[in-house]
Amino acid sequence: MDFSFSEEQNMLRDSVRKFVEKSYTWDKRKALLESDTGFSRENWRNFAELGWTALPFSEADGGIGGKAIDTMIVLEELAKGLVLEPFLASVVFAGGILRRADSKTRAQHLPALIGGESLYTVAYAEPSSRFDLFHVETTAKKEGTSYVLNGKKLAVIAGNAADVLLVAARTSGGTRDRNGITLFAVDAKQPGVQRTGYRTVDGLHAANVVLESVKVSADDIVGPVDQGLQLLEPAADETIVGLGAEAVGVMQVLYESTVAYTKERKQFGVPISSFQVLQHRMVDQYMEYEQSKSMLYMATMAQDSGQGLAKAAAALKVQIGRSGRQIGQAAIQNHGGMGMTEELPVSHFFKRITVIDLMLGNVDYHLDRYRQLS
Numbered sequence: 001m002d003f004s005f006s007e008e009q010n011m012l013r014d015s016v017r018k019f020v021e022k023s024y025t026w027d028k029r030k031a032l033l034e035s036d037t038g039f040s041r042e043n044w045r046n047f048a049e050l051g052w053t054a055l056p057f058s059e060a061d062g063g064i065g066g067k068a069i070d071t072m073i074v075l076e077e078l079a080k081g082l083v084l085e086p087f088l089a090s091v092v093f094a095g096g097i098l099r100r101a102d103s104k105t106r107a108q109h110l111p112a113l114i115g116g117e118s119l120y121t122v123a124y125a126e127p128s129s130r131f132d133l134f135h136v137e138t139t140a141k142k143e144g145t146s147y148v149l150n151g152k153k154l155a156v157i158a159g160n161a162a163d164v165l166l167v168a169a170r171t172s173g174g175t176r177d178r179n180g181i182t183l184f185a186v187d188a189k190q191p192g193v194q195r196t197g198y199r200t201v202d203g204l205h206a207a208n209v210v211l212e213s214v215k216v217s218a219d220d221i222v223g224p225v226d227q228g229l230q231l232l233e234p235a236a237d238e239t240i241v242g243l244g245a246e247a248v249g250v251m252q253v254l255y256e257s258t259v260a261y262t263k264e265r266k267q268f269g270v271p272i273s274s275f276q277v278l279q280h281r282m283v284d285q286y287m288e289y290e291q292s293k294s295m296l297y298m299a300t301m302a303q304d305s306g307q308g309l310a311k312a313a314a315a316l317k318v319q320i321g322r323s324g325r326q327i328g329q330a331a332i333q334n335h336g337g338m339g340m341t342e343e344l345p346v347s348h349f350f351k352r353i354t355v356i357d358l359m360l361g362n363v364d365y366h367l368d369r370y371r372q373l374s
Contacts, residue, residue, distance in 0.1 A: 020081035038205030039084040048116025068303040081248030086158035096235030123153035131361040140169035159207030160197030173283040183228040237313040247320040275312035288323035321363035324353040
């Protein structure tokens with residue numbers, strides 16, 4: 001099978017790479033980490049001007065009509081610079097939900113998302129939900145033609161800065177029923193929305209969101225009433241593929257950084273790269289990286305074909321979770337004590353690969369999910 005990239009895809013990769021090299025020096029990234037939002041709105045507008053935010057959307061909706069592999073390329077290269085702008089949360093996850101909505105909803109929200117004017121994110125996780133998307137305690141009670149939302153959402157990526165929250169709320173059924181979940185587009189500055197922002201382990205910004213008597217109209221409903229899981233689950237699987245692309249980019253940096261360091265670091269008058277035990281460890285790192293990349297390609301093709309995405313996403317999540325831990329730990333160990341310091345980039349890449357393992361389900365969760373789907 002031919003896995004080579006087209007000329008346009010190579011140009012896309014080069015454009016993202018040049019952006020990272022120019023705009024994401026380590027000092028610039030550190031300054032963004034300390035800012036209130038945790039990323040740059042100017043960079044986000046640049047994403048829109050470069051067409052990256054339009055990639056997954058159809059031309060009819062104002063997008064470019066790109067394929068999953070195009071989004072994969074962007075995320076893989078952004079990950080190599082540990083870019084902080086919430087492309088995955090806004091364009092891939094929230095955008096994946098909005099893409100599946102009716103034409104009226106798409107026309108209402110997508111122009112602002114694609115144009116970089118508004119930042120969207122998904123509020124789905126709750127204190128007791130673990131990794132189950134269908135476990136929803138947040139309620140949406142109908143009052144006339146409106147709905148009143150009450151509940152709490154945790155770890156909403158970019159929730160501190162987002163303009164619109166796509167909130168999963170229960171309009172009928174029990175806490176763990178698959179039916180009865182409805183998605184609402186909620187203005188983050190609306191009365192009753194309380195956000196507590198914080199930095200995550202890997203430097204991103206997130207927020208816990210409390211919804212207290214938040215009133216929304218029927219026009220704010222995204223997708224069919226009581227059937228929101230039909231939009232949420234496939235968008236989450238696409239986001240897992242995006243996480244796989246990020247993981248592969250991070251693994252490549254960790255592996256290459258380790259090889260470069262061991263060639264420079266000397267003990268007993270020779271580079272430590274000449275020690276056979278370290279050579280074996282670096283070969284293991286490379287093999288894990290290549291296996292993850294192959295699994296990523298398989299999942300990306302499943303997404304583009306529209307067949308078997310859920311199972312492919314579960315398999316990918318297991319692979320990147322296992323490989324990410326092995327590659328990350330080996331990188332830290334081979335760098336010695338320096339690998340744990342904030343000053344060395346390898347520690348930040350290790351933190352990111354660790355968080356990726358926990359997002360949208362860890363290894364154990366997706367092993368069980370894969371078994372259920374088989």
